[in-house]
Amino acid sequence: xxxxxxxxxxxxxxxxxxxxxxxxxxxxxxxxxxxxxxxxxxxxxxxxxxxxxxxxxxxxxxxxxxxxxxxxxxxxxxxxxxxxxxxxxxxxxxxxxxxxxxxxxxxxxxxxxxxxxxxxxxxxxxxxxxxxxxxxxxxxxxxxxxxxxxxxxxxxxxxxxxxxxxxxxxxxxxxxxxxxxxxxxxxxxxxxxxxxxxxxxxxxxxxxxxxxxxxxxxxxxxxxxxxxxxxxxxxxxxxxxxxxxxxxxxxxxxxxxxxxxxxxxxxxxxxxxxxxxxxxxxxxxxx
Numbered sequence: 001x002x003x004x005x006x007x008x009x010x011x012x013x014x015x016x017x018x019x020x021x022x023x024x025x026x027x028x029x030x031x032x033x034x035x036x037x038x039x040x041x042x043x044x045x046x047x048x049x050x051x052x053x054x055x056x057x058x059x060x061x062x063x064x065x066x067x068x069x070x071x072x073x074x075x076x077x078x079x080x081x082x083x084x085x086x087x088x089x090x091x092x093x094x095x096x097x098x099x100x101x102x103x104x105x106x107x108x109x110x111x112x113x114x115x116x117x118x119x120x121x122x123x124x125x126x127x128x129x130x131x132x133x134x135x136x137x138x139x140x141x142x143x144x145x146x147x148x149x150x151x152x153x154x155x156x157x158x159x160x161x162x163x164x165x166x167x168x169x170x171x172x173x174x175x176x177x178x179x180x181x182x183x184x185x186x187x188x189x190x191x192x193x194x195x196x197x198x199x200x201x202x203x204x205x206x207x208x209x210x211x212x213x214x215x216x217x218x219x220x221x222x223x224x225x226x227x228x229x230x231x232x233x234x235x236x237x238x239x240x241x242x243x244x245x246x247x248x249x250x251x252x253x254x255x256x257x258x259x260x261x262x263x264x265x266x267x268x269x270x271x272x273x274x275x276x277x278x279x280x281x282x283x284x285x286x287x
Contacts, residue, residue, distance in 0.1 A: 161228035
């Protein structure tokens with residue numbers, strides 16, 4: 001994709017200070033083999049960087065779009081500007097991909113999603129949101145499974161898990177996304193049908209109509225998690241099988257918390273007990 005050289009690197013590097021330890025789910029886990037850990041971390045740093053570009057409130061939209069296009073070009077082998085950490089993440093991932101027999105799309109599709117974030121801030125219905133997740137989240141699971149030599153046949157189950165995780169994250173950040181970026185991932189038809197409005201997420205607590213929208217979305221998440229629960233036994237790599245089982249369990253626990261708690265009143269997070277129980281659930285994969 002061509003990029004506007006006059007805009008691509010205008011302004012500062014906006015990569016946040018967030019690291020793998022700040023994410024909802026384990027990234028640089030020891031369950032990833034040492035042989036693959038470097039590939040995973042290179043992928044994570046690239047994904048974190050392009051997400052930060054799309055979400056930065058200080059960059060104008062045209063600069064975001066140009067910089068994301070430039071990152072895509074570097075990922076596929078274009079020269080990177082010297083001295084920029086953001087561009088270096090794409091250059092580093094390109095070197096990793098040259099060693100791997102993996103499709104570049106499992107990384108570049110993320111850029112499509114973040115390019116969409118620059119221009120699209122509302123979603124008409126659930127289908128539109130799922131389509132967004134197919135670019136913003138599903139490539140991550142596909143990357144991990146293909147990296148570990150898993151069959152392409154199981155990728156749709158991975159897509160279900162990644163879409164569930166993405167929707168959960170949208171619900172966790174529902175107020176922040178609107179206040180900070182004027183972005184709302186709640187299906188507009190759900191809001192209309194339940195007598196709610198986008199502005200309701202900026203209040204101190206959820207109104208009944210908005211709560212019903214959340215619950216409808218969580219119904220869909222539960223269905224996706226049910227599909228995802230069938231994934232771990234199909235994974236041949238033992239470490240990845242256990243890792244995936246942990247993520248499925250964490251996804252279920254967080255969905256339950258979002259049922260009980262109000263994401264408008266405060267960010268809903270996993271508890272230590274949720275993590276312990278998830279590890280217990282995943283331990284069955286050792287049998």
